[in-house]
Amino acid sequence: MKKLALLMVSTALLCGCQSKDSIENYEIGTWQGFRTSAVSLTFDDGCQNQFDIAVPMLDEFDFKATFYPVGQWVQNWAPLRKCAANGHEVSSHTYHHPNLAEYSADSLNTELQQAIDTLRANVPMADCSSIAYPFCIVPDESIVGKYHIAARNCDGRIEPPTPADYLNLSSFCVGTETNIINAIDLIGVFSRTMSEKGWCTILFHEIDNGPGYSPFPSDELKKALEYLSDNDTCYWVATFANVAKYAQERDKAVIRSLTLYNEDKIELSLACGLDPQVFNVPLTVRRALPEGWTNAEAEQNGRDCNMYINDGYMYFDVLPNGETVVVKKR
Numbered sequence: 001m002k003k004l005a006l007l008m009v010s011t012a013l014l015c016g017c018q019s020k021d022s023i024e025n026y027e028i029g030t031w032q033g034f035r036t037s038a039v040s041l042t043f044d045d046g047c048q049n050q051f052d053i054a055v056p057m058l059d060e061f062d063f064k065a066t067f068y069p070v071g072q073w074v075q076n077w078a079p080l081r082k083c084a085a086n087g088h089e090v091s092s093h094t095y096h097h098p099n100l101a102e103y104s105a106d107s108l109n110t111e112l113q114q115a116i117d118t119l120r121a122n123v124p125m126a127d128c129s130s131i132a133y134p135f136c137i138v139p140d141e142s143i144v145g146k147y148h149i150a151a152r153n154c155d156g157r158i159e160p161p162t163p164a165d166y167l168n169l170s171s172f173c174v175g176t177e178t179n180i181i182n183a184i185d186l187i188g189v190f191s192r193t194m195s196e197k198g199w200c201t202i203l204f205h206e207i208d209n210g211p212g213y214s215p216f217p218s219d220e221l222k223k224a225l226e227y228l229s230d231n232d233t234c235y236w237v238a239t240f241a242n243v244a245k246y247a248q249e250r251d252k253a254v255i256r257s258l259t260l261y262n263e264d265k266i267e268l269s270l271a272c273g274l275d276p277q278v279f280n281v282p283l284t285v286r287r288a289l290p291e292g293w294t295n296a297e298a299e300q301n302g303r304d305c306n307m308y309i310n311d312g313y314m315y316f317d318v319l320p321n322g323e324t325v326v327v328k329k330r
């Protein structure tokens with residue numbers, strides 16, 4: 001009898017001021033910002049022209065790229081520190097640039113750890129969660145997986161939204177030693193990626209006339225960046241690690257504690273069950289604007305969420321770490 005009374009009271013409260021929103025109203029973007037596809041631009045071996053020529057171009061378009069220096073080869077860490085501080089990814093291309101498949105398990109562990117330790121010591125903001133395999137040769141992935149959440153080969157494939165193997169992700173090698181030598185060729189890869197709604201990674205070495213492998217001309221790079229910028233709603237240009245993180249988070253994310261209060265405030269949380277220290281890339285969530293709403297604002301654990309309204313939908317970027325997000329009518 002007592003139970004029934006309580007139930008009646010709480011039902012009355014619920015009907016008066018709060019109702020549950022439906023999970024079916026929500027959708028998580030395949031790629032950040034609900035863009036059609038993802039593009040990662042990666043630069044290997046730490047060639048000086050990458051920092052002198054490519055980085056200022058990338059910064060001009062505000063594109064974040066990935067730099068894979070070889071620990072032992074670096075003479076000057078300052079440009080890499082500057083890149084990392086500016087939001088570019090700096091991660092491991094190993095310490096000695098060996099053929100990792102020829103290493104024993106012990107040597108492989110030592111090599112991977114040494115590269116990470118060297119990066120951490122010299123580039124404190126280096127993320128270190130991804131690796132580019134030297135010569136694109138894939139070693140024992142069960143060992144690599146202890147150190148990294150994503151690893152790059154270069155067998156020239158476009159990855160689907162859910163890659164089959166995050167420790168054997170593809171890329172397209174470009175420059176004079178390949179058949180991708182100019183902006184038209186690059187744009188061809190980008191537009192195929194868009195039509196497949198997938199993810200392509202481009203692998204640059206030397207830029208212009210430096211001494212490094214397979215140079216690619218900077219004026220052609222610039223044209224390709226202009227194309228990506230002009231088609232911003234189609235391409236999410238992001239670092240290799242961030243795209244790999246986003247895809248893993250998106251596939252595991254579950255929306256929880258969904259409540260609509262007073263029809264002017266929604267509380268929800270998103271959890272993916274992955275380590276929030278590593279998997280720290282916001283997922284883009286959208287919901288049709290509730291009835292009577294024309295604008296909104298969102299906050300997660302005291303931080304403003306990146307948010308916008310478009311075509312009757314509200315879009316907001318949310319960390320999938322279980323922290324409550326409050327969306328308010330504005």
Ligand SMILES: [Zn+2]
Nearest residue numbers: 044045134135
């Ligand atoms: Zn290399």
